[in-house]
Amino acid sequence: MxxxxxxxxxxxxxxxxxxxxxxxxxxxxxxxxxxxxxxxxxxxxxxxxxxxxxxFPSKSDIPMLWTRRMADIAVVEATGASDEVPERIRAYLHLICEMVQAEPELSRQMMLGWTAALGPIRYESQLLADLTPLLREGQARGQVDRGIDVDVAARTLSDMFMGATLRWVRERDRLLQDTVDEGVELVLAAVRPRS
Known part of the structure; x- marks a missing residue:
């Protein structure tokens, strides 16, 4: 053809x-x-x-695409945010938070679909594909401690983000952004290079 x-x-x-x-x-x-x-x-x-x-072989594939679309937008926009990897990680997760908060009912329904399809059990987080190389780049640049297991750090950031999003969808008692910012700062403090 x-x-x-x-x-x-x-x-x-x-x-x-x-x-x-x-x-x-x-x-x-x-x-x-x-x-x-x-x-x-x-x-x-x-x-x-x-x-x-x-x-979409399964209806549960649609929430996975929702997540991937937001992550794709955020990774492109966060790339130009700074030369500092921790700042790019902050920007990346901040942008995703903004998109989730901008459409609360859509976000709620997509998260319900993702959990109904056992997404947290069956699938790796879509965020790992973006966070892991960023953290590796941070190690190469000396912005992330070389002794840190990058896979564990990426998974911790991803799990924190997903947990905060699930709580926000259920409770909406505070801005998702505030909760995620606090979690990001905790993880970034843990991976900061030791002097």
Whole structure:
């Protein structure tokens, strides 16, 4: 198949996936995650059920895409925030917090979907793919203690963020950003190079 034909098919596939995602997000806010079916999502997006299942084999894949989309935006924007790795980690998590807080009901429904699908048990955090290389870069630059296990530090940041988000979705007694900022500072203090 010529490259231009493949590129066009890939673009249409991305557009269809985006339409399905947007339909799902709107329906989750309107009806709730549990009350929304893949058939509902396909109908709202103007696609067949088969097409919906081709893009999202399980409804639980949609919250995973929600997380990945926010992380992708945050990693690009945080890259230019500073040359200092700790500052980029702060910026990255801050941006994700802003996106979560900007759409509280969507965030609530996506988190409900993620936990209903046993996301915390079945899947690694999407944040690990971004935080681990940042922390490794910090070690290489002398901004993160070389004796720190980067995988443990990344997992701790990710777990703190996810736990804070789950609490915020349930209680909303304070800004998510405040809780995450406090947790980030604790972890960054623990990984700071020893003099």
């Amino acid at each position: 010529p490259e231009t034909v493949q590129g066009g098919a890939r673009h249409r596939g991305t557009q269809t996936r985006d339409r399905l995602y947007e339909a799902a997000a709107a329906l989750f806010v309107e009806r709730g995650y549990e009350a929304t079916t893949m058939a509902d999502i396909a109908e709202r997006a103007g696609a067949s059920r088969r097409t919906a299942f081709n893009h």
